[in-house]
Amino acid sequence: MEQIVRAHMPGLVARVVVNVGDRVQKGQEVAVINCMKTELSVQSEYDGVVKEILVKEWDEMEVGSPMVVLDVE
Amino acid sequence: MRHKDGEIVIKKLLIANRGEIVARIIRACRELDIKTVAVYSDADQNAPYLKDADEAYNLGPANPVKSYLNIEKLIEVLKISQADAVHPGYGFLAENYAFAQAVVSSGAIWVGPPPEVLKAIESKCYCRRIADSVGVPVLPGTNEPVRDANEIFQFAAKYGYPFLLKLDKGGGGKGIESVNSEEKIKGAFERLSRIGYMAFGNGDCYIEKQVMMPRHIEVQFLADHFGNYVCLGERECSIQRRYQKIIEESPSPVITEEDRQTLFNYTIKLAKAMGYRNAGTIEFLRSEDGSFYFMEVNARLQVEHPVTELVTGVDIVKSQLKIASGEKLDVEQEEINLRGHAIEARVYAEDPLSFVPSPGKIEKLVFPPANGHFLRIDHALEEGLSVPPYYDPMLAKVIAWGSTREEAIRRLREALAGFHIEGVKTIIPLNLMVLENNSFVSGQFYTGFVRELLAAK
The missing domain is CATH 3.30.470.20 (ATP-grasp fold, B domain)
Structure with a gap:
């Protein structure tokens, strides 16, 4: 089934640190958000495989914006 | 309204920034009878100082790369508003050579140091060389970017730990790594070079001995x-x-x-x-x-x-x-x-x-x-x-x-x-x-x- 990693803070996408097909674990950093010039780590809440990346650098994020889609067993 | 040989020089000033500094610069302009042009991104359309400026222009999306850091757009506003000078405030493009040069090339006045000075001092190593040449003390370190980790090992052997590895073109507290042992040299050097390429398009690093309790x-x-x-x-x-x-x-x-x-x-x-x-x-x-x-x-x-x-x-x-x-x-x-x-x-x-x-x-x-x-x-x-x-x-x-x-x-x-x-x-x-x-x-x-x-x- 699919799960979505969402932004926990508003800001701009600084970078996405995973690629489609990567296996990620719960607690692993998948992206970084720049909020007020501070970089905040966005971590996966699930074990799974990256299915789709929905954002790119500089995209504007709100709290809850979808960032990465995971395939979760 | 300023005069040079009887000619009015700055009549209208474009303030290429956001926040409190815009309000501050508008106050100074009022005292000098200079008209003001403010700019704003979509995220700042309700900023209170926009009412105090004589004119205000939208720069586009909230993303600073598309608004406050967008040189092309700012130069367009400079031309449309017919402002004859630009104050860059602090942060954003305030020390950006390309922006200063674009302002000067379009025939307007840059309220700041000459573009060629901005270009030269982008390099911290250049500044260290200048200081050295006029007898102003600098910390032990390198006046040229380090080429490889070996150079850093040599410095450490001579001056000891801790020292700072810094990006030659860093700033704003970014691009500084403190190194306190031999094992950390390679990692710090690689990390900093990478950050430099990503954030400033230049990964050159230099060394500076760290001062304790400065x-x-x-x-x-x-x-x-x-x-x-x-x-x-x-x-x-x-x-x-x-x-x-x-x-x-x-x-x-x-x-x-x-x-x-x-x-x-x-x-x-x-x-x-x-x-x-x-x-x-x-x-x-x-x-x-x-x-x-x-x-x-x-x-x-x-x-x-x-x-x-x-x-x-x-x-x-x-x-x-x-x-x-x-x-x-x-x-x-x-x-x-x-x-x-x-x-x-x-x-x-x-x-x-x-x-x-x-x-x-x-x-x-x-x-x-x-x-x-x-x-x-x-x-x-x-x-x-x-x-x-x-x-x-x-x-x-x-x-x-x-x-x-x-x-x-x-x-x-x-x-x-x-x-x-x-x-x-x-x-x-x-x-x-x-x-x-x-x-x-x-x-x-x-x-x-x-x-x-x-x-x-």
Whole structure:
């Protein structure tokens, strides 16, 4: 089934640190958000495989914006 | 309205920035009869200063790369508005050579140092070489970027640990790594080079021996186009969190009159050697034994300029506009006396202990009670305004003056205690913790002060 990693803070996408097909674990950093010039780590809440990346650098994020889609067993 | 040989030079100024500094520059322009052009991103369309500017233009999306950092768009606004000068404020494009050059190439005046000076001083190694060449002390380190990790091992063998690896074109507290052992050299070097490429398009690093328990002292100066220079005293900026200042004051509690003359002498030597014009700041580190070392040049108006204005009576923004218009400095070094003491607290929208940013809507806003000309608050706040997550977290600067340092600190504490902002978290509780701390009040502190204060909690 699919799960979505969402932004926990508003800001701009600084970078996405995973690629489609990567296996990620719960607690692993998948992206970084720049909020007020501070970089905040966005971590996966699930074990799974990256299915789709929905954002790119500089995209504007709100709290809850979808960032990465995971395939979760 | 400024005159040069009877001709009006700056009639209309484009302010290429956002936030409190726009309001500050508009005030100076009003006193000089200069019309103002403000710009705003979609996230700032309700900024209160837009009503105070004579004209305001939308730059586009909130993303700063598409708005406040968009040189093409800003030059378009410059042309449409027919402004004849640009003040870049601080941050964003304030020290950007390409922007300064584009402004000058389009026939407008750049309110700042000449573009070629901005280009040269982008390189910290260049600045170290200049300082070396005119006899201003620099810390042991490299005056050229290091080519490989071997060079770093050699430096460590000669000078020991710890030392700092810094990006040649870094800034704003970014691109600094402290190295305290041999095992950490390779990792730090690779990490920093990578950050440099990503953030600044240049991964060159240089080495600087680390000073233990340093103080950050800087000198504000003005330079006109006729070879005149004046130093407007020093600022003590040692109270920092994550290499960024939160409390600044002038004069410094540790600087003697003899120190001051030494620092002024260094500053003018450096400014002359760089061909610097307009307002600038030279940052120095003071080691525990009282020695001073050149750190870097800040080629712009600085956030903390108000403390200097309060102790010298010189309006730095007006001075910048006059110098840019080709006027001679109207003040001489002998006329500059530091009167009393001024201290500033930066109010950031952050958790006061963790420094996690806190954007949001300002639900309630109560300013401190007025205290005549002893209190100045520079801000661009309004109840109901949204503080966007895309830009710097600074909400306001609260600056107090006193006839003594104690009086200034006391007034600043009173003001901060009466400053209520709801809807976003602020670091006011941390500012107050610092201002009430005995070591701070007695002038005994260094740049690690805030870190130690919070670790002790």
